[in-house]
Amino acid sequence: MLVPFLIMLREGLEAALVVGIIASYLRQTGRAAWMPAVWIGIFLAVSFALFVGAGLQFASAEFPQRQQELFEAIVGFFAVGVLTWMVLWMRRAARGMRDELTQALDQAFRSGRRHTYALIAMVFLAVAREGLESIFFLLAVFQQSHGAHAPLGALLGLGLAALIGLALYRGSLRLPLGHFFRATGLFILLVAAGLLSGSVRALHEAGLWNHAQQVVFDLSDSLPLDTPLGSLFSGIFGYQPAPTVSEVVAYLGYLLVALWLLRTPSARAYVTAPASSRQERD
Template sequence: MLPTFIIGLREGLEAALIVGIIAAFLRQRGQGLGAMWIGVGTALTLSLAVGLALKALEHALPQREQEALETVIGVIAVVFVTGMILWMHRHARDLKRNLEGDIGAALGKGGGLALAVMAFLAVLREGFETSVFLLATLSAAQSGFLASLGAALGLALSVAIGWGIYLGGVKLDLGRFFRWTGAFLILVAAGLTLQALRTAHEAGWLLAGQRQVADLAALVAPGSVQSALITGVLGIPADPRLVEVLGWAAYLIPVTLIVFWPRRLRPDAQGALRLRLGGAGALVLLAAGLALGWPKAEPAVRMQAPMVTADGETLSDAQFSLSSRDAILSVAGQRLSLPLSQAEVTPERHQGLAATHRYLKSSRELSDLPARIGLQELVTLTGGRLPVGLNPARHPGPYAATWQRIDKVDLWTASGALLDAEGRTDLVLTLSQGGLQTSRVLRIERMPDGETAGAWRIDPAVVAQNARALRTAEQARIEARFWAGALPLFLLLGALALIVPALRAARRRSLSTFQEARS
């Protein structure tokens, strides 16, 4: 409630101050206030429409898009309030006098209509800012009703002060008022910065820096005074994350120093120039250190693993391995390479990771096995049972035998590393002659050379280990993209924002010195 009260009071007061001074000018000159009130009413209607439209849009969106919109609104609100704080810091002492000068000039040029337009624009600007700022604050508030009540009370008080200014009965030290409300709003804006970073994570935009740095659950128990102050007013959650704390401090410290650094200790123009250039240099060095020094993580993935049956029994002398070009099955000393270039490839999620699924199939004749086989040998190969449809009297053998091995493999990789694999090996025996009128196709479990068939997969323990390693590596890459990529870019932009005005100031000083020397 308190943050929205201060927002409503402070934002509303600037508009009320302008409207009150305009109304007083018009009253002193005997002119009507109708045009001014039309401008004020139109501006208030438009501002309310903006707020309601944004709120309706937010509710109409899916959850992730809602978080994205809240992030955008939060960032805009922080920019608005920061600009307002800094502008008031520079102009609060002379605000009323400057407004009266502007109003007098507008009255001389365009009369009452110019003042009505001036009131419309002033209320519209503050109304837009108030709508965005309150919407961001309401989204982070513990109680929407109390937050709305605080905003209404603040706006009502600002209207009352504006009316008092119009009547001439209220004398307000604007410099002191905006200074101390500015201190409070800096804390609120820092909390909004933290909340914007949190909603950016929930929207899927900011995945780095999510390590929890403190547990404030005992301190901010729901319903307590501490919770109302720390979470409700300052916007600090019970489980602050690293990037949120850094963002909070990166906003709070410099803005507080700019606004509240003692005037007697402020540097002169030359000192300010050196300070800006020094700050820019520090930001550049920090950006370079992060970009060049952030560690590069590689996944500790096993690229080969034992093969097990569907029942979990380890297949002796059987391993699956992955190279850059092939999936390799090694069984009983025999090696089969399946080229990855011939795989059917589809992207999908596997083991909770974004993976590439490859389906490989291989079929090959086994020419080193007997070309003819007797009935008793066939019974041995089929586990001691005579295959269905064979009659010893009618099909006594021996048979002409053709041997074939068919391998089917489903392979999942992530970041080019082995994640999981499973497959099936079928041993197919095709019989002809030996009394058979047509060829017979049999699937057998064991070849004469001992090679086995059936379903298999790589050891689940290795799959779990690889999945953990790949998730760790993926998170490390996300962290690196932020800390060694995005953050250095923002730091360089900050350095540029310091350097450009510093160079302009230095150029102006040089021109001024040159002109003084010539004269």
Template sequence: MLASYLIGLREGLEATLVVSVLVAFLVKSDRKDRLLHVWVGVAAAVVLSVGFGALLTFTAAQLDFTSQELFEAITSLLAVVFVTWMIFWMRRTARALSGELRDRLGDALQLGSLAVVVMAFLAVAREGLETALLFFASVQGATVNAQPLVGIGLGLLTAVAIGWGLYRSALRINLTRFFTWTGLLLILVAGGIFKYGVHDLQEAGVLPGLNTHAFDISAALPADSWYGTLLSGMFNITPQPSVLEAATWALYLVPTLILFLLPPRAQRVPSPESSPSAV
């Protein structure tokens, strides 16, 4: 439930910020007549995302055990790739995102109503599809199906409330710090999804070593304890992982966390002496 809440909060806030930028641009440009087109695009993106999530769930339910394990493994690995890319992309482009969206919407307004609908749709659909894929991958193995749905629902509602507060200037938060901390937590969630994907490949017989355990801390981390359930549900930390699971988990987390925590490079401004025009 907590992992699903984090996914809904992080992805939902990104989508909400995109929508708020588009709406604010139209309101300030005195183009309120185009607001309906933005909402049509947003609604279409939401329908696509929900449909994509339903398609993943339906497909997995129709497969036999081996095929289902392979399908879940592939979706888990794809989710890790997308969420890792998204985290680093947002870290790099967050400051310029608002201006870029306004420029694109300005161009779309000149092309007509359909262009505005398509622009809003594309801006939100990416976040929605990522959310559906990441949510599907994160809830594999959940023992209570309702909890992840409640978690992501609460996360999305929180994101909408925060976005509305920011739009109305009733709420001020440090978005850089917010995306940094949620990015760190999502990297840990992605590491757990990666580990689960490897486990699925082992259960499907694609990778060996399912019963070769790296360690056993069942006594210190009982599976039925509240903290064992929390760590397992949030980060997929299990008391008896295989050697391959533990190795791939560490190989993903260590370099990804190091790269994420490194300070961003400052853009180098050429000095007058080194510029070609000064020669």
């Protein structure tokens, strides 16, 4: 429950920040009458994400067992890529997000009578991106866990994100978003490492990966999955009581690469640098 809650809280806040910046721009420039276009974009994006998620879920339910394991592995790999990209992108683009959005909005309103469609498209793409990221992550989590706790946590996280986004827009809440995104980013990388390890295990169960299957350690007696602590570690970090060599290598290898990318200053400095200094360097 905790993992879907935090992921949906972060995803929802990212979408709320984009929508909030757009709404603030419309209000400050005397274009509040165009807010219905923002709501249309949100509605279309949410509908599209739910349609994609329902289609994938229904399609996977028709697969035989081996194909279901393969589908679980593919969704897991894709979710790992999406989560990693999300953390790195937010780390690098957060500072310049407001300026980039306002410039895009200015250009949209200079496009004449087509600015309504441009505004709807901007909101749709921003919210749909976060929605699709969430859908693929939730599919991976729901396939590796059972029960109603994960969906409930996702709904609670999304609801809280909407309330925080509304409070930020109205100016009644000051939240240190930089610290929040850094802390949740590290947590998401741990979650993604567990998803990657689980996807490697699903590939083995599908009969497509049979290498390095030696058990590294076995904690089945001291910390089995059916205990509260074992279930908690499994849901958050992808814990398995008897992991294989390939699963441990995937887990640790991913964390090393992801943390290295997260700490690499060159790309982050270039993205957040002022345009004038970039031109001087070029």
